[in-house]
Amino acid sequence: xxxxxxxxxxxxxxxxxxxxxxxxxxxxxxxxxxxxxxxxxxxxxxxxxxxxxxxxxxxxxxxxxxxxxxxxxxxxxxxxxxxxxxxxxxxxxxxxxxxxxxxxxxxxxxxxxxxxxxxxxxxxxxxxxxxxxxxxxxxxxxxxxxxxxxxxxxxxxxxxxxxxxxxxxxxxxxxxxxxxxxxxxxxxxxxxxxxxxxxxxxxxxxxxxxxxxxxxxxxxxxxxxxxxxx
Amino acid sequence: xxxxxxxxxxxxxxxxxxxxxxxxxxxxxxxxxxxxxxxxxxxxxxxxxxxxxxxxxxxxxxxxxxxxxxxxxxxxxxxxxxxxxxxxxxxxxxxxxxxxxxxxxxxxxxxxxxxxxxxxxxxxxxxxxxxxxxxxxxxxxxxxxxxxxxxxxxxxxxxxxxxxxxxxxxxxxxxxxxxxxxxxxxxx
Numbered sequence: 001x002x003x004x005x006x007x008x009x010x011x012x013x014x015x016x017x018x019x020x021x022x023x024x025x026x027x028x029x030x031x032x033x034x035x036x037x038x039x040x041x042x043x044x045x046x047x048x049x050x051x052x053x054x055x056x057x058x059x060x061x062x063x064x065x066x067x068x069x070x071x072x073x074x075x076x077x078x079x080x081x082x083x084x085x086x087x088x089x090x091x092x093x094x095x096x097x098x099x100x101x102x103x104x105x106x107x108x109x110x111x112x113x114x115x116x117x118x119x120x121x122x123x124x125x126x127x128x129x130x131x132x133x134x135x136x137x138x139x140x141x142x143x144x145x146x147x148x149x150x151x152x153x154x155x156x157x158x159x160x161x162x163x164x165x166x167x168x169x170x171x172x173x174x175x176x177x178x179x180x181x182x183x184x185x186x187x188x189x190x191x192x193x194x195x196x197x198x199x200x201x202x203x204x205x206x207x208x209x210x211x212x213x214x215x216x217x218x219x220x221x222x223x224x225x226x227x228x229x230x
Numbered sequence: 231x232x233x234x235x236x237x238x239x240x241x242x243x244x245x246x247x248x249x250x251x252x253x254x255x256x257x258x259x260x261x262x263x264x265x266x267x268x269x270x271x272x273x274x275x276x277x278x279x280x281x282x283x284x285x286x287x288x289x290x291x292x293x294x295x296x297x298x299x300x301x302x303x304x305x306x307x308x309x310x311x312x313x314x315x316x317x318x319x320x321x322x323x324x325x326x327x328x329x330x331x332x333x334x335x336x337x338x339x340x341x342x343x344x345x346x347x348x349x350x351x352x353x354x355x356x357x358x359x360x361x362x363x364x365x366x367x368x369x370x371x372x373x374x375x376x377x378x379x380x381x382x383x384x385x386x387x388x389x390x391x392x393x394x395x396x397x398x399x400x401x402x403x404x405x406x407x408x409x410x411x412x413x414x415x416x417x418x
Contacts, residue, residue: 003272005278030354033347036284043276050275051269052262058253065246078246086250106358122264127259141261 006053007032008140013060020067023098024060033057034109036228052143059094059142066090084125085140085154093154096189097144103188104148119164124167124201125152127164131211132157137218151194155218164194169201193221196228307408308346314404315345321397330390335373336397348372353405369397 010032017025031053038049050051069075079087129139137157145151151164166182168175179196186194195217213229221227235396259267268275314320325336339348351371358364 001272003274003277004282005282006272029350033354035280038280046266046280047265047268047275051265051278053406054271055270056258058249062246062249062253069243069246070241074241074243078243078250081243081247081250086253101357102358103359106354114312126261126264141257182233216317 002139005052006057008048009057010053013057013064017060020064021098024063027098028056028060030105034105038109055143057229059144062090063094063098075221083138083140084156084160085138085162088154088156089140089142089145093145093149093189093191097148101190102148104185108147121152128167128211128214130155130219131189131207132215135211135215137215149189149191150182151191155214157215157218159219161218163221164191165197165214166194167197167199170198179211179228192223194226195221196226198228198230234393259345307349307405309409311349311401312345314400315340319400321393324390324393325397328390328393332373332390332394336394339372339374342374349405352401353409355402356406356409361369364402365395365398368402369394372401 010028012034014025014028017028035049035053040165055128066075066078067072067085071079074123079091125141129141132139132155135157137155139156140154140162145154145164150166152167153165154162155165156162164186168178175198182194182196195214197210197213217227256271257266259270263270315325319374324330325333327333343351347372352368355364356368358367
């Protein structure tokens with residue numbers, strides 16, 4: 001597919017959403033204008049913009065198809081098809097994002113234009129996801145949660161209770177400040193619990209430990225707790 | 231990904247299930263390939279598509295393109311701001327009648343972008359936390375991307391610069407008030 005077909009798809013979704021879900025139409029329209037003003041120089045920045053567009057179009061498509069189901073029973077059946085993490089995203093966080101003003105949305109553009117954005121965590125997040133899935137958990141990852149909601153991954157395990165997870169390395173001198181800012185962000189989005197994990201990539205078995213802590217807390221962390229570990 | 235118009239009214243789960251499956255596949259592609267997953271979906275990522283984004287003539291399906299006039303701003307908001315711009319408020323009079331280059335830029339912006347589009351962009355500014363950044367961005371929108379210092383350096387007329395800031399500030403205040411009022415009506 002060509003890049004500008006994405007623009008056509010975005011505009012077609014805006015048109016569809018205007019009668020079904022005006023808040024989605026408005027947000028997609030904001031994104032269209034936002035992209036118009038971006039002039040990134042690097043290929044990485046271009047890829048990031050496109051990845052975000054692909055993702056938001058994908059989510060809008062799922063959301064519109066969900067809203068268009070003609071009865072509450074059909075909608076319930078649709079949610080039953082989803083994993084707990086997908087349910088949390090499409091049933092709670094994505095609509096929250098559509099219906100709220102996103103104070104970080106403007107910062108995304110600033111970051112991109114000044115080339116501050118660097119997706120350096122891909123490898124570690126990929127390993128975490130693979131390990132969680134191999135143990136029977138489910139995971140959701142998306143840019144909106146990452147950039148606006150300080151959430152690298154949404155994780156669910158045996159109790160089917162999705163948990164927002166942020167991971168950072170222990171060498172990060174700003175870990176404490178980052179933790180406080182993370183908690184504020186989660187509370188702003190009315191995310192009722194979360195896990196902020198620091199890890200040492202030089203330590204043997206760090207990945208297994210990280211996943212064990214995450215899965216345990218997904219099942220047992222009480223509501224209202226924003227746990228920093230260690 | 232489809233580019234044809236879809237019919238979003240369903241009595242069965244078929245279309246939803248298909249959308250969910252596509253969503254899962256994209257999620258898996260991203261996790262497997264990292265950011266390079268976009269190469270699986272887009273063949274000209276390295277091209278000049280970002281530069282051409284606002285050029286409707288170059289879109290593959292210009293038939294579905296919306297014009298700037300179809301920006302999602304409620305008619306009552308447009309009418310309210312239009313009335314303010316037509317009022318006797320000094321900055322509004324300046325924007326309408328002055329022949330200073332800054333005022334002419336504002337008039338040109340109103341003509342080319344349309345009021346609804348400008349309001350939509352100003353509404354986006356409301357989420358900028360830093361007041362100074364917010365005002366700066368709003369003046370950029372009104373003056374069509376030309377920075378105030380850039381325009382007034384040659385003319386040496388700071389009075390016009392103040393008028394533009396006043397106009398931007400007044401418009402932001404009015405849009406914030408309207409937003410606040412709407413939230414109250416909605417019971418939030």
